[in-house]
Amino acid sequence: xxxxxxxxxxxxxxxxxxxxxxxxxxxxxxxxxxxxxxxxxxxxxxxxxxxxxxxxxxxxxxxxxxxxxxxxxxxxxxxxxxxxxxxxxxxxxxxxxxxxxxxxxxxxxxxxxxxxxxxxxxxxxxxxxxxxxxxxxxxxxxxxxxxxxxxxxxxxxxxxxxxxxxxxxxxxxxxxxxxxxxxxxxxxxxxxxxxxxxxxxxxxxxxxxxxxxxxxxxxxxxxxxxxxxxxxxxxxx
Amino acid sequence: xxxxxxxxxxxxxxxxxxxxxxxxxxxxxxxxxxxxxxxxxxxxxxxxxxxxxxxxxxxxxxxxxxxxxxxxxxxxxxxxxxxxxxxxxxxxxxxxxxxxxxxxxxxxxxxxxxxxxxxxxxxxxxxxxxxxxxxxxxxxxxxxxxxxxxxxxxxxxxxxxxxxxxxxxxxxxxxxxxxxxxxxxxxxxxxxxxxxxxxxxxxxxxxxxxxxxxxxxxxxxxxxxxxxxxxxxxxxxxxxxxxxxx
Numbered sequence: 166x167x168x169x170x171x172x173x174x175x176x177x178x179x180x181x182x183x184x185x186x187x188x189x190x191x192x193x194x195x196x197x198x199x200x201x202x203x204x205x206x207x208x209x210x211x212x213x214x215x216x217x218x219x220x221x222x223x224x225x226x227x228x229x230x231x232x233x234x235x236x237x238x239x240x241x242x243x244x245x246x247x248x249x250x251x252x253x254x255x256x257x258x259x260x261x262x263x264x265x266x267x268x269x270x271x272x273x274x275x276x277x278x279x280x281x282x283x284x285x286x287x288x289x290x291x292x293x294x295x296x297x298x299x300x301x302x303x304x305x306x307x308x309x310x311x312x313x314x315x316x317x318x319x320x321x322x323x324x325x326x327x328x329x330x331x332x333x334x335x336x337x338x339x340x341x342x343x344x345x346x347x348x349x350x351x352x353x354x355x356x357x358x359x360x361x362x363x364x365x366x367x368x369x370x371x372x373x374x375x376x377x378x379x380x381x382x383x384x385x386x387x388x389x390x391x392x393x394x395x396x397x398x399x400x401x402x
Numbered sequence: 403x404x405x406x407x408x409x410x411x412x413x414x415x416x417x418x419x420x421x422x423x424x425x426x427x428x429x430x431x432x433x434x435x436x437x438x439x440x441x442x443x444x445x446x447x448x449x450x451x452x453x454x455x456x457x458x459x460x461x462x463x464x465x466x467x468x469x470x471x472x473x474x475x476x477x478x479x480x481x482x483x484x485x486x487x488x489x490x491x492x493x494x495x496x497x498x499x500x501x502x503x504x505x506x507x508x509x510x511x512x513x514x515x516x517x518x519x520x521x522x523x524x525x526x527x528x529x530x531x532x533x534x535x536x537x538x539x540x541x542x543x544x545x546x547x548x549x550x551x552x553x554x555x556x557x558x559x560x561x562x563x564x565x566x567x568x569x570x571x572x573x574x575x576x577x578x579x580x581x582x583x584x585x586x587x588x589x590x591x592x593x594x595x596x597x598x599x600x601x602x603x604x605x606x607x608x609x610x611x612x613x614x615x616x617x618x619x620x621x622x623x624x625x626x627x628x629x630x631x632x633x634x635x636x637x638x639x640x641x642x643x644x645x646x647x648x
Contacts, residue, residue, distance in 0.1 A: 175520055182518060185500075229495065
């Protein structure tokens with residue numbers, strides 16, 4: 166396994182530091198960064214070898230139960246890279262960063278999002294959870310602030326007063342969500358990854374990511390469900 | 403995880419000290435640590451090392467200086483007897499894998515930060531946008547303090563900022579509560595040190611560089627910044643230049 170034998174260079178370390186400070190990076194940003202890091206530290210660069218470059222970093226992160234993982238955004242369908250914890254027992258990275266009741270608010274928000282039809286929870290619904298927290302109640306004003314921080318820290322993203330899980334959160338917590346929300350969490354019928362936002366077949370109930378729907382139905386004149394063959398009732402994005 | 407105040411909006415006093423900290427007389431010697439290590443499984447110790455690395459990384463991303471007391475309480479716990487081994491290994495890993503250096507900026511209260519081993523690259527956007535703007539403001543303040551001879555009175559600093567249209571009373575479009583950012587957040591992150599000047603009424607304060615500022619930037623960088631902004635050569639300010647090149 167050549168990746169194991171390969172050493173980290175300062176190019177790899179710089180890439181890792183920058184990725185870490187962003188939390189998550191879009192594919193083209195990551196490729197630009199790869200090039201810059203190799204240029205700065207005069208390390209061999211091949212433009213289509215980003216994944217190999219990352220594998221080397223990952224081989225050194227593995228003993229630390231960390232990994233640079235690639236995931237696809239549910240919004241634009243683009244590939245993103247994020248540094249994640251491999252321990253799936255708890256929301257590890259968040260646990261060091263937030264207080265008990267903030268974590269509880271997050272978990273309850275995540276419940277609302279995953280149980281929802283469209284993968285979004287309204288601001289009102291989330292704020293109503295604030296004074297029912299078991300660890301320590303929160304006033305609505307405080308909860309609003311905490312939500313803002315979750316968005317800044319890229320655990321949640323907000324659109325028109327509604328909140329869903331940020332791509333970074335999904336990449337990091339996919340395993341945790343699939344195991345802890347086993348019966349409720351949906352998987353995309355096309356790519357088989359966790360689907361928070363999705364379109365659902367009215368007849369048979371299978372789910373698909375919006376970018377996956379777009380790709381799958383691109384060629385078809387009459388969109389039909391891949392599972393039950395009924396007409397696909399949702400608008401194709 | 404115990405209730406712990408977040409860095410945002412909840413200042414804790416500058417006079418924090420390691421009450422719950424290790425008593426110096428309790429620290430095991432190197433040979434004791436080696437003996438204690440033998441009693442524990444390699445895997446368990448490695449696990450603690452990884453946890454510590456992650457803990458340090460998370461804290462440092464927020465620029466929160468890390469107290470030894472927190473490390474012991476939240477990560478090390480019952481492995482106290484091999485603490486020095488764990489922290490040394492974590493330090494080595496941070497260097498080898500991340501190019502980060504674990505630096506003790508306060509040897510009395512045992513407070514750590516992470517600094518990068520890698521030289522800062524021109525035009526590199528290392529931070530998120532919100533952070534970049536804050537750091538911009540910080541550099542401006544640090545420059546002012548340096549040019550004033552490494553220490554400036556609060557009235558001078560705020561007058562200087564007022565001329566840049568950054569006012570403590572108003573809510574700034576980018577920085578929000580500027581007073582809080584400068585006097586609380588920057589102080590807590592150890593970028594600035596603000597000390598009261600004795601026997602002043604109304605109370606006046608002295609602004610100086612904090613230990614993190616000294617580690618993360620240099621007088622030379624700051625002088626170069628000022629020179630660039632003013633379109634002059636750094637040697638224009640002879641005494642600062644001499645100090646910066648020392």
